[in-house]
Amino acid sequence: MSRTYFLLFLSIVLFFTVGCGQDEAATEGGENDLTPVSFVLDWTPNTNHTGIYVAKENGYFEEEGLDVEIMLPGEAGANQLLASGQADFGVSYQEGLTQARVEGLPLVSIAAVLQHNTxxxxxxxxxxxxxxxxxxxxxxxxxxxxxxxxxxxxxxxxxxxxxxxxxxxxxxxxxxxxxxxxxxxxxxxxxxxxxxxxxxxxxxxxxxxxxxxxxxxDYYTPILATSEEMIETDSETVEAFVHAAAKGYEFAIENPEDAASILIDSEQELDPDLVRASQEWISPRYQDDAKRWGIQEHERWESFTNWMFENGIIENELEVDQAFTNEFLPSEE
CATH class of the missing domain: 3.40.190.10 (Periplasmic binding protein-like II)
Incomplete structure (x- = not known):
């Protein structure tokens, strides 16, 4: 009888040990399947950024296989962090990115957060x-x-x-x-x-x-940006990020109250009344009169870049087609 009970006890121990080990391995494997990605803001969190917070909270980044960390820019600024590889994606502006490229920082705009300059x-x-x-x-x-x-x-x-x-x-x-x-x-x-x-x-x-x-x-401000290196070496991650971000901003367009709540819950130092009122105002302006969220037009990039050159803001002309791209946006349905 003792031997029988011992074998039964051993079987139970092995069952739970192996089972728990498999569950733990599965959990760790699921986490390891997500690609870690860093996203740097341009300023303190505000409603320009709501789509990113929505994409993170609603699991859109995770659906695309990404684990996104949202960072503050600090003294260096978003463009410098992107160019140095300390951040994978971030918030920039057409004027700032144009100046950065002329100065030798190979940054690329991958989506317009707002269609028109407010x-x-x-x-x-x-x-x-x-x-x-x-x-x-x-x-x-x-x-x-x-x-x-x-x-x-x-x-x-x-x-x-x-x-x-x-x-x-x-x-x-x-x-x-x-x-x-x-x-x-x-x-x-x-x-x-x-x-x-x-x-x-x-x-x-x-x-x-x-x-x-x-x-x-009427230049694009703000925009989402990344580096040329990121596009050249990991275009799949760039596409995954933009697709999830687009879904986040589209949610904010259709659901400004819910989107505001997500931002408020994520950044609790913000004034809830200001966030809600701002979100109500800004949500229709994310896409505005464009066919889809995030689209950028060559003519507007060229017009503002020429203006910057003519007014001595930049010393050299810019190949605008290298400064922005729409290729990673979700295709029109």
């Missing part, structure tokens, strides 16, 4: 700045870049206004609302975040949008 010159309504001619005699708060001055000069000259009558004050990353109350009259903002915040604060703004005065300034 940037504009914002000011409290009591400043009475409603058109470019009103910039004269006012103080502008910005970064002090040549790009900034060239953009303002373009729309002012087209309206017979003199940019020499504008005082430029570098304010860096200063809070917009503090700056216009204390130091400056107007500044360049993206309405989808700062403009919406002004609505919530009951501090109405006048907006002078770049695209209302210049077709050349």
């Amino acid at each position: 940037a504009g010159y914002a000011s409290p309504v009591d400043k009475n700045i409603t058109e470019p001619t009103d910039f004269e005699g006012k103080i502008y708060g910005g970064t002090g870049s040549t790009l900034e001055q060239a953009m303002m000069q373009t729309i002012m000259e087209e309206n017979n206004a003199n940019i020499d009558e504008v005082e430029f004050l570098p304010i860096g990353d200063a809070d917009f609302f503090t700056a216009v109350e204390r130091d400056v009259d107007f500044s360049l903002v993206y309405y989808g975040w700062t403009g919406v915040e002004a609505e919530l604060r009951d501090e109405p703004l006048n907006m002078v949008y770049l695209t209302d005065f210049s077709e050349e300034l």
Whole structure:
């Protein structure tokens, strides 16, 4: 009897040991099947990034075989991290990526987050700045870049206004609302975040949008980007990433409230009311009038790149077809 019980006990031990070992191996194997991918933001998390958070939370990246880590850019900036291989994908801007390529950083735009430029010159309504001619005699708060001055000069000259009558004050990353109350009259903002915040604060703004005065300034901002090396050595991962991101942004277009909740739950330091209101405003603008989310047009890349060259922002002309691609976007159904 003792021998019989011993054999039975041994059989039970072996059963659970082998079974648990197989379960553990299966779990580890499932995790190992996912390709680790790093994605760097351009700034603190906001509704420009919602589609990425949705793709991660809803499992779209996992469905494509990816394990995506979302990173903050730090002092180096997204373009530098992408070019150095410290991040696989990230958020950039057409103007920044164009400058980077001319300077020798082989970056490529793989999708447009927003179809049209939503940037504009914002000011409290009591400043009475409603058109470019009103910039004269006012103080502008910005970064002090040549790009900034060239953009303002373009729309002012087209309206017979003199940019020499504008005082430029570098304010860096200063809070917009503090700056216009204390130091400056107007500044360049993206309405989808700062403009919406002004609505919530009951501090109405006048907006002078770049695209209302210049077709050349309807550049793609923001964009999703990667490196040429990533495309050349691992195009399957690039395609998988873009497909999942597209699904995330399409979800946000159709479900702004649910998408906002995902961003709020993922980044709990954000103001929930601002995120929800911003998402409601921005979701229709992800795709806007394009046939599908993420598409980029050669003509718009070429127009803005030529403008940058003519205004001395870049020293050399750019082969725009090497700077962006639509090849990784999901095909039209």
